[in-house]
Structure formats: structure tokens, C-alpha cells
Amino acid sequence: EVQLVETGGGLVQPGNSLKLSCATSGFTFSTAWMNWIRQTPGKRLEWLAQIEDKSNNYFISYLESVKGRFTISRDDSKSSVYLQMNNLKEEDTAIYYCTWSGNYGYNSFDYWGQGVMVTVSS
Amino acid sequence: EIVLTQSPTTTAASPGEKVTITCLASSSVSNMYWYQQKSGASPKLLIYSTSSLASGVPDRFSGSGSGTSYSLTINTMEAEDAATYYCQQWSSNPPTFGSGTKLEIK
Numbered sequence: 001e002v003q004l005v006e007t008g009g010g011l012v013q014p015g016n017s018l019k020l021s022c023a024t025s026g027f028t029f030s031t032a033w034m035n036w037i038r039q040t041p042g043k044r045l046e047w048l049a050q051i052e053d054k055s056n057n058y059f060i061s062y063l064e065s066v067k068g069r070f071t072i073s074r075d076d077s078k079s080s081v082y083l084q085m086n087n088l089k090e091e092d093t094a095i096y097y098c099t100w101s102g103n104y105g106y107n108s109f110d111y112w113g114q115g116v117m118v119t120v121s122s
Numbered sequence: 123e124i125v126l127t128q129s130p131t132t133t134a135a136s137p138g139e140k141v142t143i144t145c146l147a148s149s150s151v152s153n154m155y156w157y158q159q160k161s162g163a164s165p166k167l168l169i170y171s172t173s174s175l176a177s178g179v180p181d182r183f184s185g186s187g188s189g190t191s192y193s194l195t196i197n198t199m200e201a202e203d204a205a206t207y208y209c210q211q212w213s214s215n216p217p218t219f220g221s222g223t224k225l226e227i228k
Binding site: 043104105110113 | 153155157164165166167170171174176206208210212213215216217218219221222
């Protein structure tokens with residue numbers, strides 16, 4: 001069974017940092033392309049970042065508006081992906097999902113975690 | 123970036139009724155993907171590459187379209203299909219989602 005479990009969310013003040021983790025199981029993580037997507041309080045879905053696999057030199061892409069503040073990384077030995085978020089703003093308040101691309105090609109988000117809430121507020 | 127406009131925003135259907143949700147893209151895309159999100163749950167992939175059903179998805183769901191116009195159809199509405207549906211493209215960066223269509227059961 002495919003599982004993705006996000007942790008690390010919480011309440012943080014504007015300007016502070018937070019690191020999200022996503023532990024996975026049930027699929028071959030080393031060849032998976034992993035993404036972070038968030039869902040705002042208004043239910044809008046927004047893709048944030050993707051990290052490809054080792055065969056693609058762990059190529060990384062970001063949504064332009066988070067480039068320089070957010071960093072995606074992965075540890076294949078732990079089947080985990082991470083999202084380091086710095087200089088957080090109130091508009092970063094959202095549910096953050098870890099997703100796997102690769103079961104049906106690489107242009108869709110085939111499996112999603114349960115999500116973790118991040119609240120940025122003073 | 124490509125903007126995806128879904129219609130209707132909300133709709134309701136009786137059991138057994140046919141439902142169609144439309145997704146219009148601001149530029150031509152090669153494929154569309156559809157997700158179902160039930161209340162309190164994370165999104166789940168329903169349709170990939172415009173018209174292929176993801177594993178375990180009932181065959182009352184279907185997808186079609188090309189260019190800038192795509193649709194998701196539920197052939198016979200069931201109570202468990204009450205959810206919000208989102209379209210998504212990744213023909214150009216960044217990948218984007220529609221704003222969602224909330225489907226309720228009458």
C-alpha cells in the first residue's frame with residue numbers, strides 16, 4: 001500500500017522558518033519524482049516544487065513565487081522528501097501535501113499524503 | 123502560466139443523473155488530469171492523460187477533450203461521488219489547477 005505521511009507543520013510567526021518532512025512507503029522511492037503542493041484556506045491548490053530522481057540528477061524546479069524561500073530535498077536512504085520554508089508569510093498559511101509522480105507518467109500527482117497544516121500568524 | 127477555468131462552480135445531481143464538469147484552459151494543453159477531493163480528505167487522482175482511469179476508479183467516470191476544452195463526466199451519479207473536483211495541467215510550467223467544482227447530491 002502506498003503511504004505518504006507529512007509531519008512538521010504548526011503555528012509559526014511571520015519571518016520564521018519551518019521544515020516539513022514526508023516519509024513514504026509502498027513504492028520505489030528512489031525512482032519517484034516527488035512534489036510539494038499546498039491548499040489554501042480558500043481551497044485553491046498550488047504546486048510548489050518538484051525533485052526528480054537520481055537518474056535525472058535530482059533536478060529541482062520551483063514555483064517562481066517561492067523560489068529563494070523554499071527548498072525541496074530528498075533522502076533516498078530514508079524514502080523521504082523535505083520542504084524547508086524560510087521567511088514565512090501569512091499567505092503561506094495552508095495545508096501542505098507531499099505527492100508522488102511516476103505511476104502514470106510525470107505530469108500528474110498520483111498519490112497524496114494526508115497533508116499537514118501550516119499556520120503563519122503573529 | 124496557464125489558467126484553468128472550471129464550470130460550474132457548484133452543482134447538485136440526483137442519484138442516477140449524468141454530470142459533466144468543464145475545464146477551459148487559457149492556452150492549449152496536451153493533456154488534462156482530474157482529481158476528486160472528499161470533505162476532510164486529500165485529493166485523489168481520478169483521470170490521467172485526459173481520458174485514462176486511475177486504478178480503482180469506477181468506470182462511471184470518464185474524461186475527454188483536447189486543446190483548450192476538457193470535461194469530466196460521471197455517467198450515473200452516486201451518493202459517494204459528492205466531492206470537489208479539480209482539473210490540472212502540466213503542459214507548461216508551472217503546473218496549475220482549476221479552482222474546483224463542488225458536486226453535491228440532491
